[in-house]
Amino acid sequence: MSVKSGYFRRHLHVDLSKGVAERRTLEEAFLEKYIGGRGFGAKLVWDNLRRLGFTIDPLGPENILVVAAGPLTGTYLPSSGKNSFVSISPATGLYGDSSMGGGFGTELRQTGIDVLSIEGKAPQLSVLFIDNGETTILPMPELQGRNCLEAEGLIKQRLGTHAVHIATIGLGGENMVRFACVNADWSRNAGRAGMGAIMGAKNLKAIVVRGHADLPVYDLPGLIAEADQAFKYMQEHKYFKLWQQQGLMNVIDYANEKGILPAYNFKDSVFARHDQINATTMVDQYKIGDSACFGCPMCCGNICLVKSGKYAGTVVEGPEYETCAMLGSNLGLDNFAAILSATRLCDELGVDTISTGNIVAATIEGYEKGIVSLSDLDGEEIAWGDEDAILGLIQKIASREGVGDILADGSRRIIQEWPEMDKVILQVKGLEQSAYDSRPSISMGLAYATSDIGAHHTRAWTVAKEMEEGQNWTDDEKVDIVIYHQTVRPLFDMLGVCRLPWIELGLSEQHYANFYKYVTGNEVPLDDLLGLSNDIYDLTRLINCRLGMNHKDDRLPYKVWANPPLTGPNAGRVIDQEDFRKLLSLYRKRRGWDENGVPPAQVAEKFSD
Amino acid sequence: MSRKLTVIPEQCSGCRICELVCATRHFGVNNPKKAAIRILTTYPQPVVRMPIVCSQCKVPACAQVCPTDSLRWLDGVVRLDKEYCTSCYKCVEACPFGAIYIHEDYDLPIKCDMCGGDPECVRKCPTGALRLIPEAALGEARRLNNVLSYTQMKEIEFFEKGEKKVIRYAEVGKEEL
Numbered sequence: 064m065s066v067k068s069g070y071f072r073r074h075l076h077v078d079l080s081k082g083v084a085e086r087r088t089l090e091e092a093f094l095e096k097y098i099g100g101r102g103f104g105a106k107l108v109w110d111n112l113r114r115l116g117f118t119i120d121p122l123g124p125e126n127i128l129v130v131a132a133g134p135l136t137g138t139y140l141p142s143s144g145k146n147s148f149v150s151i152s153p154a155t156g157l158y159g160d161s162s163m164g165g166g167f168g169t170e171l172r173q174t175g176i177d178v179l180s181i182e183g184k185a186p187q188l189s190v191l192f193i194d195n196g197e198t199t200i201l202p203m204p205e206l207q208g209r210n211c212l213e214a215e216g217l218i219k220q221r222l223g224t225h226a227v228h229i230a231t232i233g234l235g236g237e238n239m240v241r242f243a244c245v246n247a248d249w250s251r252n253a254g255r256a257g258m259g260a261i262m263g264a265k266n267l268k269a270i271v272v273r274g275h276a277d278l279p280v281y282d283l284p285g286l287i288a289e290a291d292q293a294f295k296y297m298q299e300h301k302y303f304k305l306w307q308q309q310g311l312m313n314v315i316d317y318a319n320e321k322g323i324l325p326a327y328n329f330k331d332s333v334f335a336r337h338d339q340i341n342a343t344t345m346v347d348q349y350k351i352g353d354s355a356c357f358g359c360p361m362c363c364g365n366i367c368l369v370k371s372g373k374y375a376g377t378v379v380e381g382p383e384y385e386t387c388a389m390l391g392s393n394l395g396l397d398n399f400a401a402i403l404s405a406t407r408l409c410d411e412l413g414v415d416t417i418s419t420g421n422i423v424a425a426t427i428e429g430y431e432k433g434i435v436s437l438s439d440l441d442g443e444e445i446a447w448g449d450e451d452a453i454l455g456l457i458q459k460i461a462s463r464e465g466v467g468d469i470l471a472d473g474s475r476r477i478i479q480e481w482p483e484m485d486k487v488i489l490q491v492k493g494l495e496q497s498a499y500d501s502r503p504s505i506s507m508g509l510a511y512a513t514s515d516i517g518a519h520h521t522r523a524w525t526v527a528k529e530m531e532e533g534q535n536w537t538d539d540e541k542v543d544i545v546i547y548h549q550t551v552r553p554l555f556d557m558l559g560v561c562r563l564p565w566i567e568l569g570l571s572e573q574h575y576a577n578f579y580k581y582v583t584g585n586e587v588p589l590d591d592l593l594g595l596s597n598d599i600y601d602l603t604r605l606i607n608c609r610l611g612m613n614h615k616d617d618r619l620p621y622k623v624w625a626n627p628p629l630t631g632p633n634a635g636r637v638i639d640q641e642d643f644r645k646l647l648s649l650y651r652k653r654r655g656w657d658e659n660g661v662p663p664a665q666v667a668e669k670f671s672d
Numbered sequence: 673m674s675r676k677l678t679v680i681p682e683q684c685s686g687c688r689i690c691e692l693v694c695a696t697r698h699f700g701v702n703n704p705k706k707a708a709i710r711i712l713t714t715y716p717q718p719v720v721r722m723p724i725v726c727s728q729c730k731v732p733a734c735a736q737v738c739p740t741d742s743l744r745w746l747d748g749v750v751r752l753d754k755e756y757c758t759s760c761y762k763c764v765e766a767c768p769f770g771a772i773y774i775h776e777d778y779d780l781p782i783k784c785d786m787c788g789g790d791p792e793c794v795r796k797c798p799t800g801a802l803r804l805i806p807e808a809a810l811g812e813a814r815r816l817n818n819v820l821s822y823t824q825m826k827e828i829e830f831f832e833k834g835e836k837k838v839i840r841y842a843e844v845g846k847e848e849l
Contacts, residue, residue, distance in 0.1 A: 286702075
């Protein structure tokens with residue numbers, strides 16, 4: 064079988080240094096093998112690295128930023144509004160990607176391209192405007208220092224239209240904060256791995272897209288029939304309404320009950336005042352509307368408004384679970400209005416809420432422990448739940464003022480500056496950990512340790528299953544589930560769709576193989592698609608190995624094996640280092656990697672095309 | 673009695689499923705830009721997600737400006753006579769809601785035809801923001817909301833089966849005659 068439709072077969076490559084854009088044709092073999100999204104990104108990044116001999120400065124002009132949707136993005140099926148940003152991450156120096164929802168990916172595809180890659184550095188702050196078939200680089204130095212929301216408004220004003228989609232960076236990206244994000248449609252973020260800093264390093268303030276093209280679908284009636292079944296299945300699910308009403312915020316109560324909710328920089332895994340920052344509080348007092356990505360019936364986004372008090376007038380889309388935990392309980396903050404304010408601030412500045420929450424929390428703990436002194440903090444005290452100091456520090460990070468200049472470089476620099484902070488901050492490979500405590504779940508520990516972008520939960524999210532039914536799992540079962548997740552979950556990023564209908568409402572994986580078949584005309588069994596996804600996992604691993612990742616970088620953060628949570632159902636529990644080493648060794652064996660975690664030579668051959 | 677396609681923007685999530693189903697049904701292509709309904713989102717000031725679709729006005733502004741009389745209201749739908757339309761797009765500019773659309777692939781303007789009485793977008797809207805209701809029921813929800821939020825009401829607290837409740841009421845005036 065072969066790919067008959069589903070793609071424009073167009074790759075737009077922009078060199079900002081030379082100010083030129085070039086349209087290239089994508090070969091069928093490329094489409095079949097790499098599918099889209101993260102797959103296209105990994106391959107283009109790999110090709111660029113081979114050209115450079117694997118020497119690269121992530122923030123140098125030689126690094127490329129790939130923006131890619133998948134063949135299913137924007138098509139008639141549930142939750143099809145995702146696209147990926149892929150590059151070499153300035154946080155880890157290794158492979159990095161981050162996906163975003165909203166309407167940007169659909170609009171990008173409607174301009175008639177499947178993948179966009181950007182290299183070089185514009186001579187002054189610029190905006191890339193892809194208007195159907197035309198590409199222009201517009202210098203807009205007047206946007207300097209503008210926050211993401213202001214920039215989006217100003218660009219629309221300047222172009223004289225509201226009917227465009229804009230991915231922009233804020234002060235965080237401009238200042239190359241190593242965990243800066245890309246913000247689109249005002250409040251959808253490609254949050255992790257510092258993709259915003261890459262744009263900042265390229266003097267690229269925003270990417271604007273406007274497209275009218277039909278999205279190619281091989282068998283539209285077939286797709287509609289399959290999708291209508293999927294929509295119906297989702298809407299009849301017993302938790303569907305809950306997802307519409309609460310979105311990911313419903314996880315706060317769950318995580319607290321299970322003892323995996325970070326509190327006080329992961330000193331604890333329950334938060335006594337969790338009921339002040341949970342979904343009920345949000346729905347009763349703050350929520351004013353739903354928000355959905357393109358084509359999504361679940362509308363997990365919540366639009367919140369603070370109606371009274373100090374933060375009155377704050378509007379924000381969110382927070383979702385990660386943000387609420389990292390900027391809430393993890394900072395000892397129990398005022399939901401202040402969490403909304405911090406979330407809005409992060410959206411405006413364009414910094415990742417997960418990394419920011421980790422770094423601010425670690426700073427508070429470092430100060431408490433005397434590792435970071437008052438003069439290090441420019442004489443400004445900070446403590447758990449101190450709203451003003453927390454908001455002030457976030458601002459200082461984005462603008463690189465005082466201590467913010469060090470914190471903005473992420474956990475690697477922080478550890479260089481204060482070596483004792485290695486015991487305080489939770490990170491893997493330089494990326495700060497997501498908001499699921501792994502101490503009661505060794506499979507989650509393994510997932511963070513072996514994730515290609517660092518301690519992020521999207522590659523494998525096994526914690527819930529292990530907590531619920533995995534207390535007697537064998538090592539084989541633990542490794543299996545991590546590899547299974549690492550194989551399935553990235554496939555969604557390649558196809559350009561959201562994984563929530565699958566993971567949360569149980570929409571079967573087979574639906575996605577069918578969607579792929581109807582869109583591309585390429586009939587590939589699900590297992591083969593998963594095989595392609597697994598190949599990309601090998602590829603990103605290979606990229607990391609070639610970039611000098613040490614086998615010791617597949618590690619657990621110090622606290623995970625040394626400091627148990629103080630209270631809650633998992634009080635006293637840590638991951639045993641020896642158990643972890645055994646599990647890691649088994650994992651590498653099962654993946655076919657050697658003892659040092661390096662894929663064998665035949666893996667590299669697969670990608671020599 | 674004809675039924676009206678009604679929009680409740682407070683319930684719209686901005687997912688654009690309506691755009692997708694409209695375009696696939698009418699043009700047989702996967703292209704939300706070919707829909708006769710679009711969602712306009714503004715944020716953060718004001719925060720609105722507004723589906724914009726033809727209101728099927730009985731005195732249509734679009735028809736009034738049509739030089740060839742190609743737009744006519746009939747049985748609850750403003751219909752476009754494709755044979756006489758000259759694609760001058762005066763209707764697009766005249767519609768007070770901006771609810772008639774254009775796409776470069778077609779000469780004819782794109783406007784809602786109510787799918788023959790059972791609009792696909794209403795059937796597929798996952799949040800209930802699009803509804804088909806009898807004309808006579810238009811405004812009912814607003815009327816009720818308005819009454820419920822009437823600010824001059826008084827209230828008292830009372831207990832029913834041990835549970836505290838509040839009753840609100842508008843008291844009759846006691847001015848001297």
